[in-house]
Amino acid sequence: MSSEALPRANGNDGPIETDAVIIGAGPVGLFAVFELGLVDIKAHVIDILDKPGGQCAELYPGKPIYDIPGLPIVSGQEITDRLMQQIKPFGATFHLGERVDELERLPDQRFRLKTDGGKTFVSKVVVIAAGGGSFTPKRPPLAGIEAFEGTSVFYSVRRREDLRGKAVLIVGGGDSALDWTLNLQPVAESLTLLHRRDDFRGAPHSVEKMRELAAQGKIRLLIGQVTELHGSGNRLEAVTVKTKEGEERLAVDALLPFFGLTMKLGPVANWGINLNENLIPVDTEKFQTSENGIFAIGDINWYPGKLKLILSGFHEAALMAQAAYKIVYPGKKLLFQYTTSSSSLQKKLGVT
Ligand SMILES: Cc1cc2nc3c(=O)[nH]c(=O)nc-3n(C[C@H](O)[C@H](O)[C@H](O)COP(=O)(O)OP(=O)(O)OC[C@H]3O[C@@H](n4cnc5c(N)ncnc54)[C@H](O)[C@@H]3O)c2cc1C
Numbered sequence: 001m002s003s004e005a006l007p008r009a010n011g012n013d014g015p016i017e018t019d020a021v022i023i024g025a026g027p028v029g030l031f032a033v034f035e036l037g038l039v040d041i042k043a044h045v046i047d048i049l050d051k052p053g054g055q056c057a058e059l060y061p062g063k064p065i066y067d068i069p070g071l072p073i074v075s076g077q078e079i080t081d082r083l084m085q086q087i088k089p090f091g092a093t094f095h096l097g098e099r100v101d102e103l104e105r106l107p108d109q110r111f112r113l114k115t116d117g118g119k120t121f122v123s124k125v126v127v128i129a130a131g132g133g134s135f136t137p138k139r140p141p142l143a144g145i146e147a148f149e150g151t152s153v154f155y156s157v158r159r160r161e162d163l164r165g166k167a168v169l170i171v172g173g174g175d176s177a178l179d180w181t182l183n184l185q186p187v188a189e190s191l192t193l194l195h196r197r198d199d200f201r202g203a204p205h206s207v208e209k210m211r212e213l214a215a216q217g218k219i220r221l222l223i224g225q226v227t228e229l230h231g232s233g234n235r236l237e238a239v240t241v242k243t244k245e246g247e248e249r250l251a252v253d254a255l256l257p258f259f260g261l262t263m264k265l266g267p268v269a270n271w272g273i274n275l276n277e278n279l280i281p282v283d284t285e286k287f288q289t290s291e292n293g294i295f296a297i298g299d300i301n302w303y304p305g306k307l308k309l310i311l312s313g314f315h316e317a318a319l320m321a322q323a324a325y326k327i328v329y330p331g332k333k334l335l336f337q338y339t340t341s342s343s344s345l346q347k348k349l350g351v352t
Pocket of ligand 1: 023027311313
């Protein structure tokens, strides 16, 4: 499913108050929406990626997985799509392209979370399903690039309109570089796509479209590398590009390098939760961290015997939800029920 079709929260008019925030929209974060939904807990899901699916969708969308119970063979993208379908009845709100940077406990025992996109959440429970950490763009090895990041150098595009009328240089040969070339060409004043080889790894139809635009003179395609950045303060003005023909100084307002992503633990390390070698130790009854009300499930957690498998994360999500219920609905008793036979669960699932 395309991320465009997902319900998203709009704007930033004060904190978003909710029962649960799930950090990470990998397979385990997605299944947590389901398990929380069955016990009447509404969730907001935040992920730095612009699509759900975590490692499955980002690292191996086309590869087959053979050890998901009941699905003898399923690709990384297909399991993501199936999970999205399965959690649909619970109407979770997705905040994609946002990284959770801050997490702190409030005096009333709820939690405040802040994203790098300026959103604030206040939640009764927090579920960390951050996998191997946040996907972080690889920074090109160019002297002084840090000074221009966020003002002239962008590793993702939040609002296409921000680049209207700008001289844009996109560097890379994968899907992101190609998709943004096609997307930004109509709004940019000029657009150059630069790749070190005349061979693109992206989807064949995108490569074809890009080459059409180049043949029509609507974009410029260069084969080579950026060797130097020129600008003043935090404003980039030009770059030196080295091609087979020699060196060229190219006037540029915005540089978008798409060199792939690496996984880094990122901000999780700053939230005051006990860590063990970049993993979060949890108990195996509730999958709770050292902080009451903060749970950790999936690849990010550790306990004796832990296996970093999707099915382990699914089990952890089920038990986490039982414990989260006691925090969200203190004093209320939770009845154990089967989806097969419980009419109340079936009503929540919209199947009756
Ligand atoms: C090539 C490959 C093949 C694999 N094959 C199998 C297999 O056959 N069977 C199997 O069971 N497992 C397999 N795995 C492992 C499986 O993909 C992981 O166990 C699974 O993805 C873990 O899911 P998760 O939801 O815990 O984390 P992830 O899938 O890592 O998702 C975590 C998400 O959290 C986000 N995130 C992290 N920090 C933040 C933050 N601060 N703010 C916002 N977002 C954040 C990340 O961007 C990411 O999208 C394979 C892995 C790889 C790489």
